[in-house]
Amino acid sequence: MRRYEFTKYRAFGPLYRITHWIFAGSCLVLIFTGYYIYNPWFTTMLETGTDDFTVANIRFLHFAAGYIFLGAVTVRVYLWFFGNKQERITDALPINKRNLKNFWGAILNYLYIKFHVPRLGHNALAGTTYLVTFLLSMVMIVSGFYLMFPESASWQHWGLAFFGGQQNARMVHFIIMFYFIFFAMVHIYIAIWNDVMFGEGLVSAIISGSKFLHIKRPEVD
Amino acid sequence: MTASREKNIADLRLTRRSFIKGCAVAAAALGLSESMVPRLLHFQECTGCTESLLRASHPDIGKLILELISLDYHETVMAAAGYQAEENLRETMKKYQGKYLCVVEGAIPTKDGGVYCKIGGRTAMDILAEVAPGSAAIIAIGSCASFGGLQAAAPNPTGAVGVRELVTGKPIINVPGCPPNPISFLGTVLHYLTFKRLPVTDDQGRPVFAYGRKIHDHCERRAHFDEGRFVEQYGDESHRQGYCLYKVGCKGPATFSNCPAVRFNDVEQWPVSAGHGCIGCTEPGFWDNMTPFEERLPEVKVPLGEGSVGSAVSVGRKVALVTAGAIGLHAASGVVRRLVKGTAKKDEVRED
Numbered sequence: 001m002r003r004y005e006f007t008k009y010r011a012f013g014p015l016y017r018i019t020h021w022i023f024a025g026s027c028l029v030l031i032f033t034g035y036y037i038y039n040p041w042f043t044t045m046l047e048t049g050t051d052d053f054t055v056a057n058i059r060f061l062h063f064a065a066g067y068i069f070l071g072a073v074t075v076r077v078y079l080w081f082f083g084n085k086q087e088r089i090t091d092a093l094p095i096n097k098r099n100l101k102n103f104w105g106a107i108l109n110y111l112y113i114k115f116h117v118p119r120l121g122h123n124a125l126a127g128t129t130y131l132v133t134f135l136l137s138m139v140m141i142v143s144g145f146y147l148m149f150p151e152s153a154s155w156q157h158w159g160l161a162f163f164g165g166q167q168n169a170r171m172v173h174f175i176i177m178f179y180f181i182f183f184a185m186v187h188i189y190i191a192i193w194n195d196v197m198f199g200e201g202l203v204s205a206i207i208s209g210s211k212f213l214h215i216k217r218p219e220v221d
Numbered sequence: 222m223t224a225s226r227e228k229n230i231a232d233l234r235l236t237r238r239s240f241i242k243g244c245a246v247a248a249a250a251l252g253l254s255e256s257m258v259p260r261l262l263h264f265q266e267c268t269g270c271t272e273s274l275l276r277a278s279h280p281d282i283g284k285l286i287l288e289l290i291s292l293d294y295h296e297t298v299m300a301a302a303g304y305q306a307e308e309n310l311r312e313t314m315k316k317y318q319g320k321y322l323c324v325v326e327g328a329i330p331t332k333d334g335g336v337y338c339k340i341g342g343r344t345a346m347d348i349l350a351e352v353a354p355g356s357a358a359i360i361a362i363g364s365c366a367s368f369g370g371l372q373a374a375a376p377n378p379t380g381a382v383g384v385r386e387l388v389t390g391k392p393i394i395n396v397p398g399c400p401p402n403p404i405s406f407l408g409t410v411l412h413y414l415t416f417k418r419l420p421v422t423d424d425q426g427r428p429v430f431a432y433g434r435k436i437h438d439h440c441e442r443r444a445h446f447d448e449g450r451f452v453e454q455y456g457d458e459s460h461r462q463g464y465c466l467y468k469v470g471c472k473g474p475a476t477f478s479n480c481p482a483v484r485f486n487d488v489e490q491w492p493v494s495a496g497h498g499c500i501g502c503t504e505p506g507f508w509d510n511m512t513p514f515e516e517r518l519p520e521v522k523v524p525l526g527e528g529s530v531g532s533a534v535s536v537g538r539k540v541a542l543v544t545a546g547a548i549g550l551h552a553a554s555g556v557v558r559r560l561v562k563g564t565a566k567k568d569e570v571r572e573d
Contacts, residue, residue, distance in 0.1 A: 038517060038518070039468070039517065040449055040451060040467070040468065042449075043449040043450060043451055052448065052449075053447055053448060053449075054447075054448060054449030055446055055447055055448065055449040056447035056448075110551070112554060112555065112558055150435050150477070151433065151434060151435070153423075153424075156423060156424055157424055160424050160425070164505070164506070165475070165504055165505060165506070165510065166435075166474070166475035166476070166477075166504070167472065167475040167501060167504065167510045167511055167518075168510055170474075170475060170518065171510070171518055174518060175537075177537075178537040178540050178541070181537075181540075181541060182540055182541070182544050185541075185544050185545070185548065186544065186548070189548045189551075189552075193551070193552070193555070197555075
């Protein structure tokens, strides 16, 4: 039996981890209630006189989860600039030589062509995906507020400029929902895959904050 | 009637009708009608807006054109015809330069020099370009004059556009709808008549007194929406019960109009009360982005390899399938690789 030597390193701070789980929870609620708002598939059929307020309550959950999501996005942007090294925006974007190399390395890694050493922070491919996800989150937030406050003059102005009307905004909002479903599926799979392949404890890292690297250097690039 | 109200000497117990009559008398006394000379220009349209206007009741069309305003040119209701009519147009344009209201009904085709709509041998573009600059303001009645309407729907063969695309430097009030409620149009005219200024509008140029709120928020079926009681298909038990039409494509949640509040032409009816969802006819481009009318969201045309067209849902399902497939393939190839090459490969990892 082969023995591996792992060293435990601190990767993610508590605020970062809490934000992650708020994202997970709010996105789950948003996707479920959002799809329900598109197609209310369970209803209070033929019961005039009940007072369970199904759709109104689901919409409330959607709006409340939207605000929570917005709060988490705000914290995430804050951590981009004021978090620890692994949490900062510059750590995982292919904007320097180190990360450009890592970006290509990550692609080869996921294609089983050439494995690369896990680093303490995110690889550059993940960092790029997170930036795209952030930008799409902004579209979701703007279109969401436009749909939520249709009579507000300012939202009407921005909504018209960006989407050209309520129905188009609803359409955009609906389609980007599928990106978030896609993202969640890939994200969970990749996390488990990395854990299985490299034993770095990636899944538990987002709970405990620590990762295990079998290199005796704190910085592995 | 309470005691305090009885003491109120200003309370003339006005009915709506006598109030309008009062306004008419006041307007005549002030000589307002002199400066209120609407010219109604008909371009690419079906005259549905005029038909709707002819059935107005507050005030009715007779009172409107005989007592309240001076309607000098209107293809449908004017007595003159041919050269005489066109002469009237030029005459009054000269006489009331800068004072008349120009009301436009119908879209204006711009392709091929605008040849697709001609009146008296002149294109709609020419006529609008001649009449618009001398007007005090322009009122676009109906969705065609406002946003292009059906003529401007893709692929828009005649290059039809609304007035706001062609005229600059003049206040333009859009009164969209297919047809618009006469109340919204007359409200705009009487607002101008009474206050000598145009009503407040939203970003689409629509007066907010009529287009300030979504249909959904004043709908008589709203309680059924909030309770989750929906018509699943036309003619089912829920439909007979008068439940919410959201799931059969009602566009009320995306459409700004006063339909549920004022309804149409004194018959207390509007589409939703008759059992069909709103089709969003007061919104720009509604033929493109509100169709199919019986579906919740428009069809998404995705230019895939074979030019296939899928609905938004089926695109989503495909994305989910592809994602699951990619994940499965990736996982399977990892397993296969391990079976073929053994387990001791992890030590081969190299730095980047």
